[in-house]
Amino acid sequence: MDDKLDAIFSALADPTRRAILGRLANGKATVAELADPFELSQPAISKHLKVLEQAGLIRSGREATSRPRVLEPAALKTVADWIADYRRFWDQSFDRLDDYLSKVQGYEND
Amino acid sequence: MDDKLDAIFSALADPTRRAILGRLANGKATVAELADPFELSQPAISKHLKVLEQAGLIRSGREATSRPRVLEPAALKTVADWIADYRRFWDQSFDRLDDYLSKVQGYEND
DNA sequence: TCACAATATATCCATACGGCTATATAGCTA
DNA sequence: TAGCTATATAGCCGTATGGATATATTGTGA
Numbered sequence: 001m002d003d004k005l006d007a008i009f010s011a012l013a014d015p016t017r018r019a020i021l022g023r024l025a026n027g028k029a030t031v032a033e034l035a036d037p038f039e040l041s042q043p044a045i046s047k048h049l050k051v052l053e054q055a056g057l058i059r060s061g062r063e064a065t066s067r068p069r070v071l072e073p074a075a076l077k078t079v080a081d082w083i084a085d086y087r088r089f090w091d092q093s094f095d096r097l098d099d100y101l102s103k104v105q106g107y108e109n110d
Numbered sequence: 111m112d113d114k115l116d117a118i119f120s121a122l123a124d125p126t127r128r129a130i131l132g133r134l135a136n137g138k139a140t141v142a143e144l145a146d147p148f149e150l151s152q153p154a155i156s157k158h159l160k161v162l163e164q165a166g167l168i169r170s171g172r173e174a175t176s177r178p179r180v181l182e183p184a185a186l187k188t189v190a191d192w193i194a195d196y197r198r199f200w201d202q203s204f205d206r207l208d209d210y211l212s213k214v215q216g217y218e219n220d
Numbered sequence: 221t222c223a224c225a226a227t228a229t230a231t232c233c234a235t236a237c238g239g240c241t242a243t244a245t246a247g248c249t250a
Numbered sequence: 251t252a253g254c255t256a257t258a259t260a261g262c263c264g265t266a267t268g269g270a271t272a273t274a275t276t277g278t279g280a
Contacts (some may be wrong), residue, residue, distance in 0.1 A: 008119070010120065012115075012119040013116055015116060027245095029243090040268095047228065065278060066277095071196075071199060079193055086183065087190065091187075142256070151240060153239085154238070154239055157258095170235085175247050175255060177258095
């Protein structure tokens with residue numbers, strides 16, 4: 001799990017890779033589409049995609065000759081879960097919210 | 111802001127540094143205290159602390175001869191805010207929650 | 221099946237990173 | 251002020267990272 005976080009955080013440490021995730025938030029995209037906004041070579045983008053994929057942040061598909069990428073939200077959730085332990089440090093209303101939600105009928109926690 | 115995220119995520123990519131943050135979640139600690147759990151040299155720990163501080167994740171104090179560190183939650187909040195944009199991808203109840211909270215009287219958002 | 225389009229891999233290069241040891245600095249305390 | 255304690259900085263080393271160019275691979279369509 002710690003290894004997973006290592007890979008995820010270090011994948012997220014690069015602005016190009018975060019931008020790629022941002023693009024994928026709008027839906028799947030081919031390598032060419034993902035590369036388009038950047039002044040980087042195609043191999044450089046493929047490298048970034050590999051890093052993202054190995055961190056579990058994206059997945060590759062196959063469609064004719066292209067290999068579209070899609071977001072893999074589980075890895076981001078791993079980060080969110082990790083950071084949740086610190087939420088109390090900045091969000092004063094968090095405890096109140098938590099108390100509140102626990103009383104709400106029909107609210108589904110996961 | 112992107113630069114900030116670069117520094118924060120890359121600081122968080124190291125398990126030693128995340129463990130240090132974990133320790134600081136229990137309150138301020140001296141360098142020696144922070145170094146204790148690890149089989150690393152003192153300079154190595156100081157280096158990690160510098161990385162964390164430059165990312166804004168911790169702050170240094172001064173107490174007699176020691177320089178205790180404390181957590182600086184704002185940087186973690188920066189991450190939480192960034193990741194919040196992706197929350198809808200894994201948390202099905204998020205939209206409902208959001209709707210719900212917007213209707214709650216007296217609930218204070220920040 | 222041949223040529224092209226989309227993408228991946230190999231290799232090389234410069235810089236960054238994480239560890240170490242040795243040494244410097246700063247503040248107490250005797 | 252001398253020496254101790256706590257910590258920082260310097261310099262070195264091996265490995266990882268992010269970029270480039272050149273080349274390989276794979277599927278499609280003529």
